Amino acid sequence: MSTPKQFTITGKDGKPLTTAGHNKNGFDSQVSIDALRALWLTPNYTNNEQDKDASVVHPDGTISYTSLNRFPAVKLLPPAQQKRILITGGAGFLGSHLVDRLMLLGHQVTVLDNFFTGAKTTVSHWIGHPNFELVRHDVVNPYMTECDQIYHLACPASPPHYQYNSIKTVKTSFLGTLNMLGLAKRTKARFLIASTSEVYGDPEVHPQTEEYWGNVNPIGPRACYDEGKRVAETLTYGYQNQNNVDVRVVRIFNTYGPRMNPFDGRVVSNFIVQALKGEDLTVYGDGKQTRSFQFVHDLVDGMILLMNSDETRPTNVGSSDEFTIGEFAELVREIVEKVQEEDGSKPAKQCKVIYKPIPVDDPKQRRADTSRAKESLGWETRWSVRMGLEEMVRYYKAKLDEGNL
């Protein structure tokens, strides 16, 4: 595999950022950023070292996939430290980054995914590795295995995707969580559910603390996801109280990064793809609604810290750097231009911002209060939005350049 181009990352504290993860609570989750980057910035469907003339996509429109003869190096853990970890939705955007981290750390990872929004290509670099298993499975059906930890992420997360089949989204949240909690009960595995900032609905409290009960329209178009996740949290604490299941609940705020499906309709992927293609940036409503965006490595840090901590209360993991969507469009446009300038592909014309109708029940403001994550886990975001967006722009640009976007 060829070595990806090196970029220096400056963390929020102004110092060079070379690793992700922490060594806390008896669990070392640190890996080098270059090792993570090599898993998504280098195409893994051709072996460039051995076949220097190979291009990923050929002029006749075909694509070369070659099986890797070497897997990325993983830590050699003593058996007593190696955990059997089940990740539902592990072929999705967030799941695949969690898979990368836990694989590099030397654990045994089993991924369950029905590939509705996930894709095999997100984890294809691990297929065949003795520590890795990929199972096509829909969590609305029970699944039996032996494991020590369960990260339950399976559920479409982008508003157009989760609204596509709202009944299935509710079913996935409820039955999927029920099945995985049943598995946790039998195996005595620790269970972490990926909940969401959407449990706060269109919040009247700002920023959102975990104590806030939320403002959700129970029959609106977002209800299938919002209420689905709320009842999933209810079930989770039901199993904790009635069956002593060891549970963790992470409320994930808007997250972005490489491998986010470029067409999943969320704002970060939409704006970057539009700017790279020279199309108009679509701001919904007047663009005054706010969000805070965290880079995916920070989220993975938070999830692993929470899973291995004693904190059993719901915990927000998100950024507290708040932008209006209008400001965010300007920032994305500026960063895309910077990356294009760096490699001499800046177009003569600047793309415009256009305004489209606001989706029903779109939250007007959202910002994570992360005091609990800071106090209980020692977690804080390390990536600035600017550095994270540059990473994501380079990833999409590489896909665009190879004709894959």
Ligand SMILES: O=c1ccn([C@@H]2O[C@H](COP(=O)(O)OP(=O)(O)O[C@H]3OC[C@@H](O)[C@H](O)[C@H]3O)[C@@H](O)[C@H]2O)c(=O)[nH]1
């Ligand atoms: O092209 C676009 C897309 C989206 N938007 C706006 O940008 C804001 C963010 O939209 P996104 O679709 O990215 O994400 P949302 O904040 O609405 O929902 C997200 O919330 C947290 C997570 O749990 C979920 O991944 C997702 O549901 C919204 O106000 C939306 O209306 C645009 O202005 N233009």
